[in-house]
Amino acid sequence: MQQTEGTRLDLRAASRIVGGAMIIGGTELLFLALVISGLQAAGLHKDAARAMGLVFACITSLVVLPLTGSWRRWLARPPTLRARLGEVRTSLAHVGSILGDLERDLAVRMQLLQERQEQLEEYEQVASLTPEQREAIERMVAAQFAKEGKKAVRRDLTFLTVGVLTGFLVNWASDPLWRWLT
Incomplete structure (x- = not known):
């Protein structure tokens, strides 16, 4: 069974009320035992002791239930x-x-x-593919890689030469320029 958010809140509220009732009941029984034994020793009647126990239970319930906040949820309307x-x-x-x-x-x-x-x-x-076809493709790919390799070497050497020449040119021009600025 799937629970919605509303039913979970109702279950929490019910558990808080039950917990509050257990606290109230436990304190009431303890108080009744103490009051009856104490009042009987003082000479009061059992009915008067029970009445005092009920008053104490009511006072305890007035303190415990608002602290738990459960009574508001318990009395809340179901969702529309x-x-x-x-x-x-x-x-x-x-x-x-x-x-x-x-x-x-x-x-x-x-x-x-x-x-x-x-x-x-x-x-x-x-x-x-047949073995002859595979060998032909391998030769063609190897030739293409060789061409690309030669092009890459030429390109790299060209960039290296241009870079070195540019470096010499900048170095040669910077010396007189530096003297003129200082």
């Missing part, structure tokens, strides 16, 4: 239909946001699945 409809609306909005999250997650996973499917098809094509 409008409040329940509001709770249902918020629950439906929460469910809607969860469904949106699930749809986005599903779309991401479907995209990943599509990418894996394409990779699988490529691997199947590579696996279906």
Whole structure:
């Protein structure tokens, strides 16, 4: 059975009232025992002792129940239909946001699945190649890597040469400029 927030508060209130009643009952029994034994020793009647015990119980209940605050919740009205409809609306909005999250997650996973499917098809094509076809592809890829390697070496040497020349030029020009400024 699913509990709503209102029923949990009612259960807490009931437990506080029961706890308050146990405190009241325990103190009443203790007081009655003390009063009856003390009053009987003083010569009073048992009915008078019981009346004093009830008065003490009432005073104790007037102190304990407001301290627990349970009587307000216990006497509180149950939630109205409008409040329940509001709770249902918020629950439906929460469910809607969860469904949106699930749809986005599903779309991401479907995209990943599509990418894996394409990779699988490529691997199947590579696996279906004959040895001669594989060797031809390897030679072609090796030649392409060699061309790219030569281009990269030329590019790196060009940048190095330009950097060194720029450094010499700046160093040569900075010495007279520094003297002129100082």
